[in-house]
Amino acid sequence: MRLTDLLDRPVRDATGALLGRVIDARFVLDGAPSGNGAGALSDARLHGLIVSPRRSGSFLGYERTGVNRPWLIAHFLAWRERHDVLVRWADVATVGEELQLRSGATLYSPALPGSR
Amino acid sequence: MTDASRLPVDDSPRGTVLDAHLHLLDRQIVDPNGMPIAVVDDLELDGVEDGPQDASGAVRVTVRGLVTGPVLWTRIFGGRAPEHRYDELPWSDVGELGVVIRVDKPADSYEASWTERWVRERVIGRIPGGRHAPD
Numbered sequence: 001m002r003l004t005d006l007l008d009r010p011v012r013d014a015t016g017a018l019l020g021r022v023i024d025a026r027f028v029l030d031g032a033p034s035g036n037g038a039g040a041l042s043d044a045r046l047h048g049l050i051v052s053p054r055r056s057g058s059f060l061g062y063e064r065t066g067v068n069r070p071w072l073i074a075h076f077l078a079w080r081e082r083h084d085v086l087v088r089w090a091d092v093a094t095v096g097e098e099l100q101l102r103s104g105a106t107l108y109s110p111a112l113p114g115s116r
Numbered sequence: 117m118t119d120a121s122r123l124p125v126d127d128s129p130r131g132t133v134l135d136a137h138l139h140l141l142d143r144q145i146v147d148p149n150g151m152p153i154a155v156v157d158d159l160e161l162d163g164v165e166d167g168p169q170d171a172s173g174a175v176r177v178t179v180r181g182l183v184t185g186p187v188l189w190t191r192i193f194g195g196r197a198p199e200h201r202y203d204e205l206p207w208s209d210v211g212e213l214g215v216v217i218r219v220d221k222p223a224d225s226y227e228a229s230w231t232e233r234w235v236r237e238r239v240i241g242r243i244p245g246g247r248h249a250p251d
Contacts, residue, residue: 002159
Protein backbone atom coordinates (compact mmCIF):
# COMPACT_ATOMS: atom_id res chain seq x y z
CA MET A 1 0.00 0.00 0.00
CA ARG A 2 1.14 3.53 -0.72
CA LEU A 3 1.22 6.17 1.98
CA THR A 4 -1.06 8.44 -0.04
CA ASP A 5 -3.67 5.66 0.05
CA LEU A 6 -3.81 6.14 3.82
CA LEU A 7 -3.70 9.92 3.83
CA ASP A 8 -7.03 11.73 3.92
CA ARG A 9 -8.94 8.68 5.13
CA PRO A 10 -11.39 9.39 7.98
CA VAL A 11 -10.50 7.99 11.41
CA ARG A 12 -13.12 6.91 13.93
CA ASP A 13 -12.65 5.84 17.52
CA ALA A 14 -14.07 2.60 18.90
CA THR A 15 -17.45 4.23 19.53
CA GLY A 16 -17.72 5.39 15.94
CA ALA A 17 -17.09 9.06 16.69
CA LEU A 18 -15.17 10.85 13.95
CA LEU A 19 -11.74 12.06 15.07
CA GLY A 20 -10.72 13.56 11.76
CA ARG A 21 -8.67 12.56 8.75
CA VAL A 22 -5.17 11.19 8.38
CA ILE A 23 -2.92 14.10 7.44
CA ASP A 24 0.51 12.58 8.06
CA ALA A 25 2.31 9.46 9.20
CA ARG A 26 5.05 9.16 11.82
CA PHE A 27 7.92 6.75 11.26
CA VAL A 28 10.65 5.63 13.65
CA LEU A 29 14.09 4.39 12.64
CA ASP A 30 14.72 1.96 15.46
CA GLY A 31 15.68 -1.38 13.97
CA ALA A 32 18.71 -2.97 12.42
CA PRO A 33 20.21 -1.28 9.34
CA SER A 34 18.19 -2.25 6.27
CA GLY A 35 20.98 -1.96 3.70
CA ASN A 36 24.51 -3.27 3.32
CA GLY A 37 26.29 0.06 3.09
CA ALA A 38 28.32 1.49 5.96
CA GLY A 39 25.87 4.36 6.41
CA ALA A 40 22.70 2.34 5.84
CA LEU A 41 19.68 3.50 7.81
CA SER A 42 17.38 1.39 9.93
CA ASP A 43 14.02 0.27 8.63
CA ALA A 44 11.50 3.09 8.88
CA ARG A 45 8.71 1.60 11.00
CA LEU A 46 5.26 3.15 10.93
CA HIS A 47 4.70 4.36 14.49
CA GLY A 48 1.48 6.31 14.19
CA LEU A 49 -0.78 8.59 12.23
CA ILE A 50 -1.42 12.29 12.66
CA VAL A 51 -5.15 12.90 12.56
CA SER A 52 -6.73 16.30 12.07
CA PRO A 53 -10.35 17.41 12.12
CA ARG A 54 -9.38 20.04 9.55
CA ARG A 55 -9.60 18.71 6.03
CA SER A 56 -6.88 21.00 4.70
CA GLY A 57 -4.35 19.48 7.09
CA SER A 58 -1.27 20.92 8.67
CA PHE A 59 0.90 23.65 7.16
CA LEU A 60 4.65 23.51 7.85
CA GLY A 61 4.11 21.48 11.02
CA TYR A 62 4.44 24.31 13.55
CA GLU A 63 2.22 22.38 15.97
CA ARG A 64 4.72 19.50 15.97
CA THR A 65 8.21 20.94 15.78
CA GLY A 66 8.38 23.49 18.59
CA VAL A 67 9.62 26.16 16.16
CA ASN A 68 8.25 29.47 17.46
CA ARG A 69 9.57 32.06 15.01
CA PRO A 70 8.25 34.15 13.37
CA TRP A 71 6.14 34.44 16.50
CA LEU A 72 2.88 35.51 14.92
CA ILE A 73 2.89 32.90 12.16
CA ALA A 74 4.13 30.14 14.45
CA HIS A 75 1.49 30.76 17.09
CA PHE A 76 -1.31 31.22 14.59
CA LEU A 77 -0.53 27.98 12.74
CA ALA A 78 -0.03 26.05 15.97
CA TRP A 79 -3.35 27.39 17.26
CA ARG A 80 -5.06 26.47 14.01
CA GLU A 81 -3.89 22.86 14.36
CA ARG A 82 -4.58 22.63 18.10
CA HIS A 83 -7.02 19.76 17.65
CA ASP A 84 -4.62 17.48 15.76
CA VAL A 85 -3.76 14.23 17.53
CA LEU A 86 -1.34 11.34 17.14
CA VAL A 87 -2.72 7.81 17.22
CA ARG A 88 -0.33 4.90 17.40
CA TRP A 89 -0.50 2.40 14.57
CA ALA A 90 -0.90 -0.37 17.16
CA ASP A 91 -4.22 1.23 18.13
CA VAL A 92 -5.61 0.99 14.59
CA ALA A 93 -8.01 -1.94 14.46
CA THR A 94 -9.23 -1.81 10.88
CA VAL A 95 -8.11 -0.15 7.68
CA GLY A 96 -10.76 0.43 5.07
CA GLU A 97 -12.53 3.38 3.56
CA GLU A 98 -12.33 4.60 7.13
CA LEU A 99 -9.84 3.69 9.85
CA GLN A 100 -11.29 2.33 13.07
CA LEU A 101 -9.37 2.52 16.34
CA ARG A 102 -9.38 -0.14 19.04
CA SER A 103 -11.28 0.46 22.26
CA GLY A 104 -9.00 2.08 24.80
CA ALA A 105 -6.85 3.70 22.14
CA THR A 106 -4.78 6.56 23.56
CA LEU A 107 -4.63 9.92 21.85
CA TYR A 108 -1.31 11.74 22.00
CA SER A 109 -0.18 15.23 21.21
CA PRO A 110 1.22 15.37 17.67
CA ALA A 111 4.36 17.12 18.97
CA LEU A 112 7.60 15.45 17.98
CA PRO A 113 9.52 13.93 20.93
CA GLY A 114 11.74 16.57 22.51
CA SER A 115 10.02 19.48 20.78
CA ARG A 116 8.30 20.80 23.92
CA MET B 117 -12.80 18.36 20.05
CA THR B 118 -9.59 17.41 21.77
CA ASP B 119 -7.10 20.11 22.70
CA ALA B 120 -3.71 18.60 21.86
CA SER B 121 -1.90 20.83 24.36
CA ARG B 122 -3.57 18.81 27.15
CA LEU B 123 -2.55 15.45 25.67
CA PRO B 124 0.67 13.63 26.57
CA VAL B 125 3.58 13.69 24.15
CA ASP B 126 4.47 10.22 22.92
CA ASP B 127 8.11 9.91 23.96
CA SER B 128 8.21 6.14 23.52
CA PRO B 129 10.18 6.02 20.22
CA ARG B 130 13.83 5.17 20.85
CA GLY B 131 15.15 6.06 17.40
CA THR B 132 15.02 8.89 14.89
CA VAL B 133 11.45 10.11 14.43
CA LEU B 134 10.27 11.25 11.02
CA ASP B 135 6.95 12.68 9.92
CA ALA B 136 6.39 11.87 6.27
CA HIS B 137 5.22 15.31 5.19
CA LEU B 138 7.78 17.18 7.28
CA HIS B 139 10.88 15.07 6.62
CA LEU B 140 10.42 12.87 3.54
CA LEU B 141 7.81 13.86 0.97
CA ASP B 142 8.81 16.37 -1.71
CA ARG B 143 12.51 16.12 -0.74
CA GLN B 144 15.10 15.94 -3.49
CA ILE B 145 16.87 12.59 -3.87
CA VAL B 146 20.55 12.86 -4.82
CA ASP B 147 23.22 10.26 -5.54
CA PRO B 148 26.62 10.11 -3.77
CA ASN B 149 28.01 12.69 -6.22
CA GLY B 150 25.22 15.13 -5.54
CA MET B 151 23.49 14.40 -8.84
CA PRO B 152 19.74 15.02 -8.52
CA ILE B 153 17.68 11.90 -9.29
CA ALA B 154 14.07 12.66 -8.47
CA VAL B 155 11.75 13.95 -5.78
CA VAL B 156 9.98 11.80 -3.19
CA ASP B 157 6.34 11.77 -4.23
CA ASP B 158 5.11 8.86 -2.15
CA LEU B 159 6.23 6.00 0.09
CA GLU B 160 5.61 2.32 -0.57
CA LEU B 161 4.65 0.55 2.66
CA ASP B 162 5.09 -3.12 3.52
CA GLY B 163 2.88 -4.86 6.05
CA VAL B 164 -0.39 -2.99 5.67
CA GLU B 165 -3.43 -3.87 3.60
CA ASP B 166 -7.08 -3.01 3.88
CA GLY B 167 -8.82 -5.05 6.55
CA PRO B 168 -8.35 -5.89 10.23
CA GLN B 169 -4.87 -5.10 11.56
CA ASP B 170 -2.74 -7.36 13.72
CA ALA B 171 -3.22 -6.61 17.41
CA SER B 172 -0.21 -8.52 18.71
CA GLY B 173 2.36 -6.07 17.36
CA ALA B 174 4.13 -8.87 15.49
CA VAL B 175 3.53 -7.24 12.09
CA ARG B 176 5.77 -4.25 11.50
CA VAL B 177 4.68 -1.77 8.87
CA THR B 178 7.81 -0.43 7.23
CA VAL B 179 8.78 1.77 4.30
CA ARG B 180 9.84 -0.42 1.39
CA GLY B 181 10.84 2.36 -0.93
CA LEU B 182 10.66 5.97 -2.04
CA VAL B 183 8.22 6.39 -4.91
CA THR B 184 8.60 9.01 -7.61
CA GLY B 185 6.34 9.66 -10.55
CA PRO B 186 4.24 12.12 -12.51
CA VAL B 187 2.15 13.52 -9.66
CA LEU B 188 1.76 17.15 -10.71
CA TRP B 189 -1.46 16.64 -12.65
CA THR B 190 -2.90 14.08 -10.25
CA ARG B 191 -2.31 16.47 -7.32
CA ILE B 192 -4.26 19.15 -9.15
CA PHE B 193 -7.01 17.08 -10.73
CA GLY B 194 -7.01 13.94 -8.55
CA GLY B 195 -6.76 10.32 -9.57
CA ARG B 196 -3.57 8.37 -10.02
CA ALA B 197 -1.20 7.86 -12.95
CA PRO B 198 -0.83 4.32 -14.33
CA GLU B 199 1.35 2.15 -12.12
CA HIS B 200 4.11 1.79 -14.71
CA ARG B 201 4.72 5.55 -14.60
CA TYR B 202 6.00 5.31 -11.02
CA ASP B 203 9.55 4.33 -10.06
CA GLU B 204 10.62 3.03 -6.69
CA LEU B 205 13.98 3.51 -4.99
CA PRO B 206 14.55 0.91 -2.25
CA TRP B 207 14.72 2.24 1.31
CA SER B 208 17.81 0.07 1.84
CA ASP B 209 19.66 2.35 -0.62
CA VAL B 210 18.99 5.47 1.48
CA GLY B 211 22.15 6.60 3.22
CA GLU B 212 21.32 9.99 4.66
CA LEU B 213 18.23 12.01 5.45
CA GLY B 214 18.45 15.77 5.58
CA VAL B 215 17.46 18.72 3.48
CA VAL B 216 18.04 16.27 0.62
CA ILE B 217 17.88 12.49 0.72
CA ARG B 218 21.13 10.82 -0.33
CA VAL B 219 21.16 7.32 -1.78
CA ASP B 220 24.25 5.11 -1.96
CA LYS B 221 24.11 4.21 -5.67
CA PRO B 222 24.82 6.38 -8.72
CA ALA B 223 21.90 8.10 -10.40
CA ASP B 224 22.30 6.05 -13.61
CA SER B 225 21.49 2.84 -11.74
CA TYR B 226 17.92 3.96 -11.12
CA GLU B 227 15.08 3.85 -13.60
CA ALA B 228 13.88 7.16 -12.13
CA SER B 229 16.70 9.04 -13.90
CA TRP B 230 15.79 7.77 -17.40
CA THR B 231 14.75 11.21 -18.67
CA GLU B 232 18.17 12.58 -17.73
CA ARG B 233 19.90 9.78 -19.65
CA TRP B 234 17.53 10.10 -22.61
CA VAL B 235 18.15 13.83 -23.01
CA ARG B 236 21.91 13.31 -22.57
CA GLU B 237 22.12 10.59 -25.23
CA ARG B 238 19.51 11.77 -27.75
CA VAL B 239 19.77 15.55 -27.53
CA ILE B 240 22.90 16.86 -25.80
CA GLY B 241 25.08 14.09 -27.22
CA ARG B 242 24.18 15.04 -30.81
CA ILE B 243 25.30 18.63 -30.39
CA PRO B 244 28.91 19.02 -31.58
CA GLY B 245 31.11 18.96 -28.50
CA GLY B 246 28.26 17.61 -26.39
CA ARG B 247 29.99 14.32 -25.51
CA HIS B 248 32.86 15.67 -23.48
CA ALA B 249 33.43 18.05 -20.60
CA PRO B 250 34.19 21.68 -21.53
CA ASP B 251 37.92 22.35 -22.09
